[in-house]
Amino acid sequence: MRLMKFGGTSVGDPARLANLCEIVRGALPLEPVVVVSAASKVTDMLLSAARKAAGGVVEVEAIEARVTALLQAFGVDAALVAPELAGLRAALGAIAARGEATAELTDLVASYGERISVRGVAATLSAKGVPATHHDAFDVGMVTDDNFGGAEPLPESEALLRERVTALVRAGKVPVVTGFIGRALDGRVTTLGRGGSDYSAAVVGAAVGADEIEIWTDVPGVMSSDPRVVPEAHTIPVLSFDEAAELAYFGAKVLHPKTIHPAVRRGIPVRVKNTFEPAHPGTVITAAGDREARGARAIAHKKGVAVVNVVSTRMLLAHGFLARIFEAFARHRVVVDLVSTSEVSVSCTVDRDDGLDGALTELAGIGEVSVARDRTLVCVVAAGLLDSPEVCPRIFAALGREKIAVELLSMGASAINVSMVVAGDRGDDAVRALHRELFGVRA
Ligand code: ASP
Ligand code: MG
Numbered sequence: 001m002r003l004m005k006f007g008g009t010s011v012g013d014p015a016r017l018a019n020l021c022e023i024v025r026g027a028l029p030l031e032p033v034v035v036v037s038a039a040s041k042v043t044d045m046l047l048s049a050a051r052k053a054a055g056g057v058v059e060v061e062a063i064e065a066r067v068t069a070l071l072q073a074f075g076v077d078a079a080l081v082a083p084e085l086a087g088l089r090a091a092l093g094a095i096a097a098r099g100e101a102t103a104e105l106t107d108l109v110a111s112y113g114e115r116i117s118v119r120g121v122a123a124t125l126s127a128k129g130v131p132a133t134h135h136d137a138f139d140v141g142m143v144t145d146d147n148f149g150g151a152e153p154l155p156e157s158e159a160l161l162r163e164r165v166t167a168l169v170r171a172g173k174v175p176v177v178t179g180f181i182g183r184a185l186d187g188r189v190t191t192l193g194r195g196g197s198d199y200s201a202a203v204v205g206a207a208v209g210a211d212e213i214e215i216w217t218d219v220p221g222v223m224s225s226d227p228r229v230v231p232e233a234h235t236i237p238v239l240s241f242d243e244a245a246e247l248a249y250f251g252a253k254v255l256h257p258k259t260i261h262p263a264v265r266r267g268i269p270v271r272v273k274n275t276f277e278p279a280h281p282g283t284v285i286t287a288a289g290d291r292e293a294r295g296a297r298a299i300a301h302k303k304g305v306a307v308v309n310v311v312s313t314r315m316l317l318a319h320g321f322l323a324r325i326f327e328a329f330a331r332h333r334v335v336v337d338l339v340s341t342s343e344v345s346v347s348c349t350v351d352r353d354d355g356l357d358g359a360l361t362e363l364a365g366i367g368e369v370s371v372a373r374d375r376t377l378v379c380v381v382a383a384g385l386l387d388s389p390e391v392c393p394r395i396f397a398a399l400g401r402e403k404i405a406v407e408l409l410s411m412g413a414s415a416i417n418v419s420m421v422v423a424g425d426r427g428d429d430a431v432r433a434l435h436r437e438l439f440g441v442r443a
Contacts, residue, residue: 003205008040038113138183221283240289312367376427398437
C-alpha cells in the first residue's frame with residue numbers, strides 16, 4: 001500500500017484537486033490510502049468561529065460560503081456535507097451556551113474542516129471514476145488520549161487501523177481518511193494539534209505497513225533553505241530521518257517533526273512532493289539518508305527567538321547548577337532549543353513568550369539574568385561535521401565577511417548541525433551568506 005497525504009493547499013482549489021485526482025489515479029496499482037487536511041484557511045476560520053461563539057456570536061456563514069464554493073468548483077453537491085455543517089452549527093451553539101470555548105468543544109469544531117474535506121475529495125475522485133470512499137479517522141480506528149488540542153494516538157490504534165483500512169483496500173476501495181483528528185476512548189472527538197495531518201498520515205501509513213508515505217504539498221520537497229529568503233534554494237533529494245528532524249525542528253515548514261517518528265519506527269520512507277509538479281521526485285527521507293552526502297545539507301532558520309543568559313560566579317565548580325536552571329524552565333513549561341555554557345554563564349534560546357516571565361523571575365534567584373529578544377536562530381545541517389572539518393571555518397568566514405556577529409553557538413556531539421544566534425535584523429543576510437558560501441550560486 002502507498003500512503004498519500006494531501007495538505008490544505010492541495011485540496012483548497014480546483015486546479016490542485018484536479019491534480020490530486022490524477023496523482024491518485026496514477027497510483028492505483030500501488031493500492032493508495034489517502035489522508036487529507038482541511039482545505040487551506042478552513043481550520044483557522046473554524047478556530048476563530050469557536051472563539052467568537054464563546055462571546056455569544058455563532059457565525060457559520062463565512063465557513064459555509066467557503067465550503068460551498070469549493071464543492072461547487074469541484075462539481076460536488078454541497079448537500080453532501082449538510083450533516084457536517086449542522087454538526088458544526090450545533091458545536092458552536094454549545095460553545096455559545098456555555099459562554100466558553102473549552103478545549104474539547106474547540107476540537108469538535110476544528111474537526112469539521114477535515115470531515116468536510118474527505119467528503120469533497122472522495123466525491124470528486126468518485127466522479128472521475130476512482131473508487132474512493134470517505135472516512136472519519138475515528139471510524140477506521142484512530143483512537144487517542146484525551147489531551148484536546150494535542151492528542152496522541154494510542155497504541156491500540158495501530159491494529160485497528162491496520163485491520164479496517166486494509167479491509168477497505170482489499171475490497172478495491174481507495175479510502176480517503178481525515179488527517180488531524182481522532183477520538184478519545186470515551187468517544188469525544190480530539191485533534192492532534194495544528195499541522196497534525198502529517199502525523200495522522202504517518203500513523204496510518206505505519207499501521208498499514210505502507211511501502212512509502214507521500215506528503216503532497218505546495219513546495220518541491222525539502223529545500224536547502226527557505227526559498228522566500230534564498231531564491232536559489234534547491235530541493236534536497238535524500239535526507240536521513242535525523243537530518244529531517246533537525247530541519248523540521250528548526251523551522252523548515254514542510255514537515256511536522258512528530259511526523260517522522262512512526263515512519264522511523266517502521267523504517268518507512270517519507271517522500272515530500274509538490275502537487276503542481278507530480279513528476280518531480282521531491283525529497284525522500286529514509287533511515288539511512290544519503291550515504292554519499294558530505295558537508296552542508298541545508299540551512300534552516302527561526303525568527304523571533306529570545307536568548308536568556310544566566311550569569312553566576314557561584315556556578316564555578318558547583319554541581320546542580322544546570323539542573324536548577326532547567327527545572328525553572330520546566331516548571332513554567334518553557335521549551336529550550338539551544339544551550340551553550342561557559343564556566344560562569346549559561347545561555348539558551350526559547351522561541352515563545354508563554355511562561356517566560358515566570359521562569360525569568362525564578363532564574364533571577366539563581367544568577368544575574370538578561371534577555372535578548374528578536375534574535376534569529378540559524379542552523380546549518382550537515383552530514384557528519386567530523387568528516388567535513390572545512391564546514392565550520394567556512395561558516396565563520398562567510399558571516400565574518402558580512403560582519404554578522406554570532407551571539408551564541410552550539411554544535412552537538414551528533415555533529416549533524418551547527419546552530420547559532422544572530423541579531424534579528426541580520427537573520428536573512430546570514431542565511432543568504434551561508435547558502436552562497438556552502439552551496440554556491442546555482443542557475
Ligand atoms: N487542518 C489542520 C491545521 O490546519 C491540520 C493540518 O492541516 O495538518 O492545522
Ligand atoms: Mg500541513
